[in-house]
Amino acid sequence: DQxxxxxxxxxxxxxxRISILNCDYTxxxxxxxxxxxxxxxxxxxxxxxISSIKDKNEDGRFTVxxxxxxxxxxxxxxxxxxxxxAVYFCAASENRxxxxxxxKGTRLHILP
Amino acid sequence: NAGVTQTPKFQVLKTGQSMTLQCAQDxxxxxxxxxxxxxxxxxxxxxxxxxxxxxxxxxxxxGYNVSRLNKREFSLRLESAAPSQTSVYFCASGGAGNSPxxxxxxxxxxxx
Numbered sequence: 500d501q502x503x504x505x506x507x508x509x510x511x512x513x514x515x516r517i518s519i520l521n522c523d524y525t526x527x528x529x530x531x532x533x534x535x536x537x538x539x540x541x542x543x544x545x546x547x548x549i550s551s552i553k554d555k556n557e558d559g560r561f562t563v564x565x566x567x568x569x570x571x572x573x574x575x576x577x578x579x580x581x582x583x584x585a586v587y588f589c590a591a592s593e594n595r596x597x598x599x600x601x602x603k604g605t606r607l608h609i610l611p
Numbered sequence: 612n613a614g615v616t617q618t619p620k621f622q623v624l625k626t627g628q629s630m631t632l633q634c635a636q637d638x639x640x641x642x643x644x645x646x647x648x649x650x651x652x653x654x655x656x657x658x659x660x661x662x663x664x665x666x667x668x669x670x671x672x673x674g675y676n677v678s679r680l681n682k683r684e685f686s687l688r689l690e691s692a693a694p695s696q697t698s699v700y701f702c703a704s705g706g707a708g709n710s711p712x713x714x715x716x717x718x719x720x721x722x723x
Contacts, residue, residue, distance in 0.1 A: 508651070533711060542615070542701055542714030543654070588654060598669065599644070599705070599712060603653030 502526045503591050505602035513610050518576040520605050522589030525570065529591040534563060534574045537586045537604070546587075547574070576607075584609045613637050617702050617715035624692045624722045632687040632718050634702030642705045643685035644712065645669075645677065647698040654701065660685055692722045 504523045512518040520534075530551035535543035549556040549563045549572065556563050562575045576583055589602040618633045636643065645657040646669075656669030660679040674696060676688045685704075689696060699719050703712040 505653070535712075540716070542703075542716045543712075544714070545711035548711060590654075598656060598659055598667070600656060600670070601646070601654035603651065 500525070501602070502529075503589055503600050503602040505587075505589055505605050507605050508603070509606040509608065511608040511610055512579050514581060515578045518574075518579045518583065518607055518609070520574040520576075520587050520589075520607065522572050522574075522602055523570055524572075524591050526591070526593070526600075527570070528593045530594045531592050532563070532565060532572050533590045533592075533599070534561075535588040535590060535601075537588065543588055579607075579609050581609050581611065583607060615702055615704055615713050615715035617700075617718050619718060620716070621719050622721070624689075624720065626693060626722060628692050629688070629690050630692065630720075631689075632700055632702075632720075633684070634686065634715060635684045636702075636704035636713070637683065638704060638713060639682070640704035640713075641682070643679065644703040644705070645675075645685070645687045646701045646703065647671065648701060648717075649698050657687065657700075692720075694722045696720065697722045 533548040534546040536546050537543040547561045565572045586604045586606050588604045592599045615636045641662045644659040646654045655671045658677040660666045663682045678686045699717045701717050703714045705712040
């Protein structure tokens with residue numbers, strides 16, 4: 500049973516517009532959430548994270564929103580740029596457990 | 612600064628053969644992880660090690676063994692490879708608890 504779900508396998512967004520990637524989780528013990536970006540033939544790289552004590556974290560063009568009651572988080576990228584075309588993974592972990600669980604990923608295409 | 616180094620980059624095995632995937636990190640991280648990435652399945656945790664001397668099963672441990680040789684190195688062994696183990700394998704390391712993971716560039720394994 501998947502604990503971290505990314506239900507959109509792919510997303511296409513016009514360059515300059517906002518990209519919104521969504522993630523749902525089922526484990527209420529998760530208290531730390533991360534987003535990773537992956538290019539082909541490379542390992543994933545860390546993008547941004549959020550602790551469960553917050554509902555928003557911003558870093559430049561990237562903002563992550565957390566809705567604990569809905570067990571939902573989203574990553575907003577604005578404005579979207581061609582280099583943002585990649586696969587984005589949502590991940591989560593419990594505080595006392597180092598096990599980090601990933602979703603299936605969403606492939607983002609930024610259109611010119 | 613090498614970060615996380617995985618060897619080999621590519622490997623082809625016949626069914627029933629054994630091999631060990633090597634991983635080393637130079638960031639003095641306590642935790643190390645092995646994931647596999649398959650099309651449509653995202654990143655699935657095979658095994659992880661929260662500290663030197665400890666290892667724990669992840670989501671898909673069957674058919675694999677691991678060794679945390681020292682703080683730097685965490686190897687993944689396939690004793691009798693099967694076609695279902697054809698995948699891209701990623702090693703990662705992270706700091707205590709909630710720090711982001713750093714990934715290697717992966718090992719592409721094909722079992723025929």
